[in-house]
Amino acid sequence: MSGAERWGLVLVLVALGAGWGLTTPLAKIAVTGGHGHFGLVFWQLAIGAVALGALNAARGRGLPRGARHLRLYAIIAVIGTVLPNSASYLAVGHLPSGVLSILISLVPMFAFPIALALGIDRFSGWRFAGLLAGLAGVVLIVAPRSSLPDPAMILWVPVALIAPLFYAIEGNFVAKHGTEGLDAIQTLFGASLVGAVLAAPLALGSGQWIDPRPPWALHDLAVVGVALVHAGVYVSYVWLVGRAGSVFAAQVAYLVTLWGVLWAKLLLGEVYSGWIWAALALMLAGLFLVQPRPKGMLARRVALADTARRR
Numbered sequence: 001m002s003g004a005e006r007w008g009l010v011l012v013l014v015a016l017g018a019g020w021g022l023t024t025p026l027a028k029i030a031v032t033g034g035h036g037h038f039g040l041v042f043w044q045l046a047i048g049a050v051a052l053g054a055l056n057a058a059r060g061r062g063l064p065r066g067a068r069h070l071r072l073y074a075i076i077a078v079i080g081t082v083l084p085n086s087a088s089y090l091a092v093g094h095l096p097s098g099v100l101s102i103l104i105s106l107v108p109m110f111a112f113p114i115a116l117a118l119g120i121d122r123f124s125g126w127r128f129a130g131l132l133a134g135l136a137g138v139v140l141i142v143a144p145r146s147s148l149p150d151p152a153m154i155l156w157v158p159v160a161l162i163a164p165l166f167y168a169i170e171g172n173f174v175a176k177h178g179t180e181g182l183d184a185i186q187t188l189f190g191a192s193l194v195g196a197v198l199a200a201p202l203a204l205g206s207g208q209w210i211d212p213r214p215p216w217a218l219h220d221l222a223v224v225g226v227a228l229v230h231a232g233v234y235v236s237y238v239w240l241v242g243r244a245g246s247v248f249a250a251q252v253a254y255l256v257t258l259w260g261v262l263w264a265k266l267l268l269g270e271v272y273s274g275w276i277w278a279a280l281a282l283m284l285a286g287l288f289l290v291q292p293r294p295k296g297m298l299a300r301r302v303a304l305a306d307t308a309r310r311r
Helices: 003-032 037-058 067-092 097-104 107-118 125-142 151-177 184-205 218-244 246-250 252-268 274-290 297-301
Strands: none
Touching (some): 003 067, 003 097, 003 218, 003 246, 003 252, 037 067, 037 184, 037 218, 067 151, 067 184, 097 125, 097 151, 097 252, 097 274, 107 125, 107 151, 184 218, 218 246, 246 252
């Protein structure tokens, strides 16, 4: 691989981080504009299904609909999008967008103890230190009264932690049970279709349905932006895994967090205390330490990808 090609892959990695990092402030705009979490989840899944379905059709690939495949789609949809993204959309309405981006980086730190409990990974002192660094970062966010703009926001931090926890559960599920022979795009396409079917009655029944008809305000365009960015970045991420390898592609986790904080400052004008910056530093250190071996759980998980998540 030439030097120019290597730098090209690095630029792709940076672009992916910027794209995924952008989704959190876009979600903040959508939520503060009045859209409810179930409505947002439905349209994210529906628009994502259209984009992924078009790509899957262009590749000439079908979508298996056997009982075991439908079960897989439903599980991935529920634990990978409906539950975690609903929690994220709830939390982002009450927490600074940048703080949510920092907390999402806990995915691999949650994944490590879950993998140990399932017997699909081995204990590592360095990775345990990474887990402790991540937990210390959470403490710096919730413990000092001056860390958040309003101390009452602390009540929403546990809600924000639901998303990385479920993304970690999803990753371990895929690592342990596989994807029934499907590739990543097929799996996410099927999960998006099933997830949209599940989320539609939730959006309608809760009164959170988002009317897609014009005129469109900024918060309406933000809904479309979140869905399209997720789909586009995810497809590009799958390409990068195939071109540069899962270990290289997994480094996007650092960039998603950094870009999420930067976008929040640029687009939303957020300002953070020293405690939040210290928490960010600890989270990044935890990410560095907790990254698994090339053949570990995350290396197998990256073919399915989050968050980003969170999502």
